[in-house]
Amino acid sequence: MSTANIAIIGAGPAGLTLARLLQRKGIPVTVYEGEADRHTRNQGGSLDLHPKYGQKALSEAGLLNEFRKIARPEGECIKLVDKDGNVLADENVDGNRRPADDTDKPEVDRTALRDLLLDSVEPDTVQWGRRVDHIDSAANGTHDVHFTNGTAATGITLLVGADGAFSKVRPLVTDVEPYYSGITMITQWVMEAPTKKPWLDKYVGAGSLMMFDEGRLVICQRQSGDAVRTYASLRKPLSWSKECGIDWNDGAAVRKALVDEYYSDCGEDIKRVLAECDDDAHLDMRHLYMLPIGLTWPSKPNVTLLGDAAHLMTPFGGVGVNAAMADSLGLAKALIAQKTNLHTQEGISRAIEAYEQDMFPRAEVFAKRTYDGLEHHFRATGGQEWAEKFGGKKS
Numbered sequence: 001m002s003t004a005n006i007a008i009i010g011a012g013p014a015g016l017t018l019a020r021l022l023q024r025k026g027i028p029v030t031v032y033e034g035e036a037d038r039h040t041r042n043q044g045g046s047l048d049l050h051p052k053y054g055q056k057a058l059s060e061a062g063l064l065n066e067f068r069k070i071a072r073p074e075g076e077c078i079k080l081v082d083k084d085g086n087v088l089a090d091e092n093v094d095g096n097r098r099p100a101d102d103t104d105k106p107e108v109d110r111t112a113l114r115d116l117l118l119d120s121v122e123p124d125t126v127q128w129g130r131r132v133d134h135i136d137s138a139a140n141g142t143h144d145v146h147f148t149n150g151t152a153a154t155g156i157t158l159l160v161g162a163d164g165a166f167s168k169v170r171p172l173v174t175d176v177e178p179y180y181s182g183i184t185m186i187t188q189w190v191m192e193a194p195t196k197k198p199w200l201d202k203y204v205g206a207g208s209l210m211m212f213d214e215g216r217l218v219i220c221q222r223q224s225g226d227a228v229r230t231y232a233s234l235r236k237p238l239s240w241s242k243e244c245g246i247d248w249n250d251g252a253a254v255r256k257a258l259v260d261e262y263y264s265d266c267g268e269d270i271k272r273v274l275a276e277c278d279d280d281a282h283l284d285m286r287h288l289y290m291l292p293i294g295l296t297w298p299s300k301p302n303v304t305l306l307g308d309a310a311h312l313m314t315p316f317g318g319v320g321v322n323a324a325m326a327d328s329l330g331l332a333k334a335l336i337a338q339k340t341n342l343h344t345q346e347g348i349s350r351a352i353e354a355y356e357q358d359m360f361p362r363a364e365v366f367a368k369r370t371y372d373g374l375e376h377h378f379r380a381t382g383g384q385e386w387a388e389k390f391g392g393k394k395s
């Protein structure tokens, strides 16, 4: 019996989790990743994995114990302040933590999670430096994927797009494209915070410090290795980043603009946070995009999408990676259920349909929650609303 030729595009959390789950059940798979190797790009800030989604996928992948070793439960601690810097709630203080059943969503650094997944797949599963350029589809439903380095993967009987926000696989299933969410995010870091910026280190606490306000927010997140990452996000038109006159390559100029202009009426502590995250090697300005909430498409026989490629959302629900890994588990289960039929187009089609019927409504719930999060985080009363949910404990 010939087997399916399964290609996953993208070695992010979604693609790697799927690869691991399939390999554990003896289903061969290759992952094609655009980056040159695992060290090419800093994978960014931390993610919280929820018991029913990210952690469940890791459990089925036999990786939950390893995950617990790299997870940071203390990273769940939230400190809320208002725009003047008044503390609204602070879980760093003993006795102020939410009840345990609200939590168990430990933070993990993205790089650590990716390393865990990369080390769990068979050697040479990930083909690095294979950025998709275009895809040709044959009349029999198979796909030939052409990479920007001139190579190609041919005769693919199941193509899985796990290639993130601007997926090259997505156009095979839908014409819908991501649109600008209205939010521009400026990310700054400081390394070795305890020694270099002791005030900031103490002020942020063990997890996340958050300030929500009308049309703007500041979120600071502790990372492993004593780093602190600060996201200043503004509700602005797409053209603002070009028209505002800020030189995004000049860290000092960016910080000055934030402190003197966009957050000038905030309390001194908020401004100090923005000023102290000054490791310019990691400065980043990005426009946040999203796909329409509830996006679906008629199932196609030999191609499907996972994670951000299927349902890109902003980070304001803190659920994107959980949605992605739930997809991986769902597709893996659907394929494993058809294992003996995967050499046929019918077997693959049935698996795709079963996966998508389950994925579409789940993604819609996540996307709605995220949109509500966006609205909440950018209104003046957002901090107070959350503080009340937490019991408003300050000290």
Ligand SMILES: Cc1cc2nc3c(=O)[nH]c(=O)nc-3n(C[C@H](O)[C@H](O)[C@H](O)COP(=O)(O)OP(=O)(O)OC[C@H]3O[C@@H](n4cnc5c(N)ncnc54)[C@H](O)[C@@H]3O)c2cc1C
Pocket: 009, 010, 011, 012, 013, 014, 015, 032, 033, 034, 035, 045, 046, 047, 048, 130, 131, 132, 133, 162, 163, 164, 165, 166, 167, 168, 306, 307, 308, 309, 314, 315, 318, 319, 320, 321, 322, 323, 324
């Ligand atoms: C600032 C920020 C904070 C976030 N915080 C959280 C959080 O706290 N909790 C949470 O659950 N989610 C969070 N998210 C969302 C989360 O990061 C994503 O939902 C998650 O990474 C999606 O995983 P993925 O595997 O689908 O896509 P990605 O992580 O984007 O991985 C896609 C992979 O595909 C590769 N690729 C892309 N294009 C190509 C191509 N043409 N050819 C080959 N390879 C390609 C990329 O290099 C990458 O390795 C956050 C997102 C952002 C932007």
